[in-house]
Structures are given as structure tokens and as C-alpha cells.
Amino acid sequence: MKEIRITKSEENQRLDKFLLKYMNKASKAFIYKMLRKKRIKYNGKKAEGNELLRAGDSLSLYLSEDTMCSFMEEKVVSQAERHFAIIYEDDDVLAVAKPAGLLTHPEKSEDKDTLIDQVLFYLFEKGQYAPSKESTFTPALCNRLDRNTSGIVLAGKTLKGVQSLNEAIRNKQMDKYYLTLVQGEVKQAGKISAFLSKEEGKNQVRISKEAGIDGKESITHYRPLAYCEGYTLLEIHLITGKTHQIRAHMQAMGHPVVGDRKYGDTGVNQEFRQNFGLSNQFLHGARLVFSNADGSLSYLKGKTLNAPLPKVFQQIVEDIFGESVALE
Template identity: 30%
Template structure:
């Protein structure tokens, strides 16, 4: 992982990004420029190439070219000009679905396609921009700059429930529950294939060595963080299965990574291979049917259905549920109709 170096000169630190990246033990030989594209988040190929050309990138203390092949345990250091970033979150009048709100917490039913917090190329139109408009003040915590009120998140194209802290005490109290894995979270997922029985998926989740945008399952804690997902079959629909997932831990892309690892990627999940026809017949009519489902649900079939936690003020357990959004429901109904036809024909 990239980490900030401890430089003495504060002025220089404000103007530049000083990064140190150590290649993993299992790193395959890879060109330096491609390696950095995978490992340095929120940057561009042009920015990395400029840094290499400006002799601002070193491997094991030596200047190298873009064509240098990075090997296991190589230490890459680089200095990048830190582009001006607007650290202020601007309020935007964006409609929100708020099932519940009191003086301490706010529950949002996030629509699919909405980014949760501002970041590279997404400084506006996010949930945090909307919340900043809705509320006068949101708390922050150390290391949480730009993400006021957030104690957890869901992916841009995942729909469903999020809890927002409205003051510092609520944020601290909720963050402790997430840290202790006592928050109860259930998701509804439509996956490829016929899942035979209920089960639990465990393993270490870490960044994919070749593509930093996606996660991968690993066998040891050196390459990832421990993760646990319990799943239960709700409905078998022929070539897809509707399941409920309960998170014991909350890693990035946890459900998406876990289900792909057991051969059942989420339906329509482009990042994890679910946007292709993985099960079913070779008939043209079937292919057209699946493509129609993809058009109805052009995102991963994942919805944060429920959320349960101890309320910061009352210390009593509260529980919230959100119905499936229209795009998910429409695709599901099509699969139900198809499964009925399959059963009738057989």
C-alpha cells in the first residue's frame, strides 16, 4: 500500500505527495508504469509518466525507466505534484430518501448510482454533498476528512440503507459498534448459478495485485484482512439464485468478492464478471432475455436491506428495513417468470 513518508519540511509536504510502495511477495513481473497505475489511487497515466520522465521515481533507491519490470519486494518511491484539492464539502440540494431521523442519527435509503462521499472526479453529487445541505453540521473524526457523519459506506451502484451520525458522540458510539462487528447488516443479492445450500464464506480480502480497483481473496493475513459473510438461500430461479447475506465484517467489496470466490458472482456485476451470461442455454431467445434483464438492472444486483444497531442515546436496539428498488425488483420479476416457464416445460 502507498504510505506518506515523514518529511521534515512542512511547506514541501503541502505541495507534493511523497509515496513509498513495497511490492508484494507474490508480485508478478510488471512494467513500472503499469505497476504504479494499479497501486496509486486517484491518479492518471499521464501524471505517472510525467513523474518518471522528471526522474521523480526510484526503485530501491535507483532511477529507472517506465519499462523497468517491478519484482517482488521492490521498494518504489516517488514524488508527485499534489494537485489542488478542494477539501470543503459543498452543500447541494439533492433529494434524499430518509426513512428515519432524530437528534443523533439519520437513516438514508441510498439510490443506486449515487457516490457516498466526495473523491477523485466525484466532488459533487455525492451523498455527503446532499447531507451537508440537509443538515447544518456533520461531525468528523481523525482520518475521516471529507466524510462527515459517515461511519460506513456502500458502493456507488449498491442500493440501500446507511446510518449517518449527526454529532460527535453518535459517531464515536456507532464507530465502536462497527469496529466490534456488532452492527447487524443484511443484504439481498441475486447471483449467477444454483446455490445448493446456506453457508459461510471466510478468507482474507486484499487489493488485486494487477488491478487495484477490485479485490481478491487470499490465504494469509499478509495479503489481506479477515472477512466473514453468512448467506442464506431465499429463492431458486433456475440459472440464478436470490440470497440474503449477513455481514460479520465489513471489507471493501466483501460480498462481491466472496460470492465470486465460490463461483457465484453477482448478477450484472461488471467488475467481478457478472455482466456476462455465465449460466443457462445457448438459445438466442435466452440470450435476449438475459440482455433484457441487464438493461433493466445495469449494475450489480446488491441491496442493503436492513440495518440494526444500538442507538447512541437510548442504548436500545433499533432496526430498519428498505424494500428492493424498482430496477432490482423488475429484473427479479422477469427471472421469476422465466423460472416458472422452465418448471412448466419440465
């Protein structure tokens, strides 16, 4: 029999999720079978699996050493060269600026050196994450950006950090602002409200005024910061965060994002590639405001995080609009 004592850093998670992390190769069906058969007990009693763990709780695992070992795979941290900039960091939260071209998470088994790989190795080198000691927790990214979109990504360094950030995002306690360059001159601020649904067989979405079968409501506020020569620099306030939302909304307005290979204008994209070396959409997660943060993140309430424009974007803005554009 093995006894596990829950620590402060492990509390506030469901028993079943803890066990699936502890025995990271075990199936959910196996975990629940052991709970039903009382081979796993919670504070000496039969457990359902949905109990919320507290510091000091005990788990008794009546499993053989061989069985335990067969379901436990030691976590390793792969060496990964850091390509992100640090915007903000404390004991629980890390905010980074992701460059365009970098995957947030692996999409295929061969994908290496993704943003999460780099963040884990960064924390490992700092001594703030030791997989040999953290069998039930791995730091995690709490929001994501498309591969070819740059900007702010939040990570939880601790379980408390991950849970707090996820709750703040779910409860809309933070405001996200993007900068984008679009075709055409947009002279008034406005709002787009529509439904997005995935295109079958394509990594794209379609936009409609009706919900449809799988349509998801999407809301975008936009405000022009500068316009001339047939282009507009927009600040986007993302109210919902659906896949390709900004890019699809801009295309539907008749103002596609410059450099966007899925929803943009091929001729314009080619022109910006030749003139500026732009190889991805001009879309940047520039600002994040903890507007209504409470609970564990109340110390961040009112705080603003900023990610400077990438150099190629800055060069384009200065070339089209001059150096006097206020980016907020």
C-alpha cells in the same frame, strides 16, 4: 491571546484532533510545535495533545490574529439535490437509503453532489448544521457502500452521534444484511471464510485460504430466499466488511453477482441490461439491526432499519421468482 471554552457538544474528543479541526489548514506538526512551546495551553497548563476534552475545559491560544486567520478556512455547504430516502432520524443519528450510482464520498476533486454533500445540505436546510457556528465539527457518514451498491448508510449528525455509531460499528453491535441475485441455484445456507488482498494496479481483490502478506480475514454468511431458472436470491449477513467482500466471495463460490462488471459474467450482465435496464450489480444493503447497541445508542437496541429494494431489483425478483418471495 484567544480563549476557547469547550461546550457539551465538543467534548469527548482528543485535544489535538479538536485543534486540527479548529485550525483546519494547520499541519499536525505545527499543532504539536505550538503545544511543546506552550503557545497552546490546556486549562492553563502545558498540554501533550492526547488529553480528552470535557465540557468546561479551556484552551488558551497565544497566537497572533494573522497566524490564526491563515490557518482557518471557513467551511461552506454546497447546494446539492437530494437523491436519498430517509429511513430513520433522531437528534444524533440519520439513516438513509443510498441509490446505486451515487458516490458516498468524493474520490476526486471534481466529484460533486455525493451522498455526504447531499446529507450536509439537507442538515443545513433544516437548520441542524451551521458551518459558521460549528468550526470544529462536520456531520459525517459512518459506513460506506460502493458507488454501484444501494442501501443503508448511517450518518452522525452530532459529534456524539458520530462517535457512538463508529464505536458501535467497531464493536460489532449491529448486524448488516444484504440482498443479492447470483448466478446458479444455491439451495443451502452456508458460510464463506477466506482472506482478501488487493490486486496490484487494479480496483479489485483476490481471495485465498491463506493470509499472505496483506490478506485480511473476511467472513460472509449466506441464506437462499428463492431459487429457480438458474438464479438465486440470497440474503447475506456480513460478519466482516472488507472491500468488495460479497462480490469476491460470490465469484469464488462460482455464483457471481448479476450485473457485477468486475467479478461477474459479461454475457449474463448484458442480458439483464437488455431485459431490465440493469446497469449495476444486484447488491442492496437491505437491513440493519442494532442487535447489541449500548452506551449512547442503548435506546436503539433491538431496532431494525429497512431499505426497500430499488424498483429495478423488485421487477427482476418478481419476474424470476414471482411476487410471493419473502425478503427477510
